[in-house]
Amino acid sequence: MKCPRCDSENTRTMVKSPVGDVWEVYVCEVCWYSWRSTENPVVLPKFKLTEESIAALGVIPPIPPLDV
Numbered sequence: 340m341k342c343p344r345c346d347s348e349n350t351r352t353m354v355k356s357p358v359g360d361v362w363e364v365y366v367c368e369v370c371w372y373s374w375r376s377t378e379n380p381v382v383l384p385k386f387k388l389t390e391e392s393i394a395a396l397g398v399i400p401p402i403p404p405l406d407v
């Protein structure tokens with residue numbers, strides 16, 4: 340199964356519905372996008388991610404240096 344946002348195949352089932360077997364929630368281990376099996380997410384092109392764009396993302400807020 341492919342991640343709808345970054346097209347990675349590196350996805351797994353995060354949780355299953357607590358009652359019955361109604362839905363599952365999948366999560367992408369590359370960009371942490373998650374979605375439910377009952378929805379059919381479509382990510383707009385401007386919100387799509389690639390591994391390169393994830394690597395280029397800054398950390399917000401910046402992590403201050405440790406006082407050693």
Ligand SMILES: [Zn+2]
Binds near residue numbers: 344
């Ligand atoms: Zn992803």
